[in-house]
Amino acid sequence: MSTKPDHFDEMRVGDDGVRAPYDGYKAWYDEQPPGRFARKSKEAEAFFRRTGITFNVYGQVAAQERLIPFDLVPRIISSREWTKLSKGIEQRVRAINAFLHDIYNRQEILRAGRIPIDLIARNAAFLPQMMGFSPPGDVYTHIVGTDIVRTGEDDFFVLEDNARTPSGVSYMLENRETMLQMFPELFSRIKVQPVSDYPKNLRRSLAASAPKSCGGKPVIAVLTPGIYNSAYYEHSFLADQMGAELVEGHDLRVVDGHIAMRTTRGYKQIDVLYRRVDDEYLDPLTFNPKSMLGVPGIMDVYRAGNITIANAPGTGVSDDKAIYSYMPDIVQFYTGEKAILKNVETFRCGEPDSLKYVLDNLADLVVKEVHGSGGYGMLVGPAASKKELADFADKLRARPGNYIAQPTLSLSTVPIFVKKGLAPRHVDLRPYVLVSPEGINITPGGLTRVALTEGSLVVNSSQGGGTKDTWVLED
Amino acid sequence: MLGKTAGGLFWMFRFLERAENTARLVEAGFRIALTRSQDTSSEWESVVTTAGVCDDYSRKHTDHNAANTIDFLLRDKDNPSSVYSVIKAARDNARLVRTALTVEVWTAVNDHWMTMQELLKKPIRETDLPRVLDVIRSQSSLVRGALHGTMLRNDIYDFARIGTFIERADNVARIIDVKYYTLLPSVSLVGSSLDNVQWETILRSVSAHRAFRWLDEEDMTAASVAQFLILDPRLPRSLMFSMKGLVENMNHLAEEYGTRHACHDHADQMLQGLRKRTIASIFDEGLHEFITAFIQDNNALGLLIERDYQFYG
């Protein structure tokens, strides 16, 4: 085991000790016969492939369906750690919803001068069409996937607030399912908080967010761009688990002032649409007129109060990387409390002093596009060549406002299973948060993404990352 | 159920049925080619015609030999009806309707597709052909088994079966149509070895050569073969069997939804039409005319179902 001392390892302490949350697991692991893990690892892969738990990679042939590698070693969090984390997440998500309502209505935070107007006014994710309107129950982000990284025993940082349509929750559920099938005995020895209620909670949360006008049991549907979308598996999985129809834009029409889906018995009204189609493509009558994925007129139906769209259009203005740097202020402004979770120090390259600092220290920083996601268009300074650094510096000078920079964090490591046994790899964590007028529900744990390459800090599945089951222990 | 889902189920099972039928056609063609010494190109040509892919074929190949035909029908991505293409299409439709399928059915289709990707990666050598065809058939049987064994008998099941029967009726009718001249009771050819080989081929292409022997002893005449393929309700690939299955499943839908549509009347008429026929009256009318009309009616039925159950907008 060669854990570099500058990384916090969540399992190991010293040469052969483990941190308390891993006590039970370590004892079990040491009893396992050699070869069992390699065998189980193969079984897991075959299971994923047969079940078709795949994702499509953008820019590759449509037929290309890849598996996200799954690692058999769980990432374990104590219940005390989780309590603190979930309080912080809840606070942050509350603030985000208050912020969105404010930004699209009275804009008190701008009037108070706490955020520069230009940051909103010139923000591509700000949708003017949402102004002067409150969505049902004032909920904007029905589903949030907060990306969190850890750097030490008590140091958790929020990396991103994914408030648009966070994906990956199906992996959280399938990973647990796989672990239960592979190592049933493990779960009778160690008490882990369950995650399997997520689809039920999602359904309840969406139903509770239905428009007031909806009498009776709300009809929920999941809107997917179609079978060639990278996350199609997840869309069909969630629809299936919730018992909701999986629809595409061309299944839907405006009927009697509502959105309705075409069934074998005629059109049927939908009350809540969990859409996995980006804002730009959601309504060709309102946004991109060329979109074939959306539902013409849905924004009119929405503004008329006849449907709930989850997440609301325009939530991207809250998880924008430039807005991110103001999150501590935003939390303070709307909750009156100090933010529980830390923000990573962020340099806004649009500000001349920051730009100078970033250019001078490029090799030590991570630079991200303000509107980018999925690890595309970013620079990891310490891993970049001289030429890459120089090229990126040019991009920065050309459009500084388009970038933010952050120090490279020494992300914590958790062991993965490799040929020789266990080896530490960097991880992050994406807990899934459900928001409804009834309250906020956070599934214990979430999706742990792991950089499978030794030393790598990039955990994105599109860039060769894998996933792990995430355990929050019972008290 | 979404109209799109009904359409996806319908097409998923049409494609699965087509794959199986294509595999049988190739097998029958291959057998004739093995057992006959003279030029077999006309035999392969009629296989391509029966599969309904003449135009696509002639765009790629000029002569009809075993290697070209087998490759085109089994693994050519440019042939939308090749086994490779239709299994991919079946699996795409399965992904589309995944929420309507049991895990068993989905896994069986996905396995089928993964197996075909491996199996049809490289051109098939003649020595491998029997094994390859066998795998195609057994994979299809696995899907069918999962369907019958795990799916609720509701509208989902009905649309799957309707797709199967429409495709099967079409495929079998086309086999009869391409070979109809060998089934005509022409005096001079009766009992000739040519006819026997041709009839055997037809029976093989619907997996009925052994069943026929069991049912009809050694009395193989044009009329008895035609009677068997068109009117025998016991043969699972006869037109009669397909029509009965279609009407049955469509009636389930009408009951479950409490509504009958134009497609129901059309299917009833087709079935009644078959029931009151004898093979003699079909020959009197003209076998070719009868089959042509049947194929048209069957196509029209497919379109009515598509419209009445709102597969598309």
Added chain:
Amino acid sequence: MDLRITHTTRYDYDQPVGYALQRLRLRPPSNGMQTVQDWTVTVTGGVIELTCADHHGNVMDLVNTTRGSSDLVITASGTVTTHDKAGVLGKVYGAAPLWHFEQASPLTEPSRGIRTLAKPLKVSTNLLADLHTLSATILSAVPYATGQTYMETTAEEALAGAVGVCQDHAHIMIATARVAGLPARYVSGYLMMDDRVDQDASHAWAEVHLPTLGWVGFDVSNGISPDTRYVRLAVGRDARDAAPVQGLRMGPGDESLIVTLQVQQ
């Protein structure tokens, strides 16, 4: 002045319609410049699915064409009393803040030509006078002519092409004012030309926000600020936002559009 208006939009389809939606902004608001006495929007060949307000406060009707229909007729009619305010709507605000109207929109992106036009405004000591001058400058640079520009023509393209209609004039005026840091918006509506009952088409003009006066209208095409012959329908950042009729049709075939407008006292 009481204006009686009948505005008919007729679509003829060469094939029966499968699915088509029209979004209407055909309900004039009452405000300091006009009082709506009575107003109706009727549709034949389709139904009004719903009525709601957009983010600029315009009241929209969403119309669904009846399946299989071969034509759709939308009639907006009623009586509006107009009040002479010398083109000044004043300090009247909706949900959209002023900074929203300072941002360029797809049809009003500033070009070099527009930046040049904006120079005098940037150093202006009498904005109202200079805006009128700008209006005249635009009209002489881009004389009024129909048939040369389209719904999608941008301010920049119209300026470069040196010809345009009221929509193009309004776009250039708006784009220029915004470069100078002034909130500006597009207004669609009706204009009663004195010499006729049957008017050409629906009209459009620009509105610029001045710190002293609030919103002030400029009809570049006619070289004046709107008076009592003008009726406002909708506002937005550009013509797309304020379009009286905006539609989307699925399926094959073609459509033809006839608009008739009667405005009289």
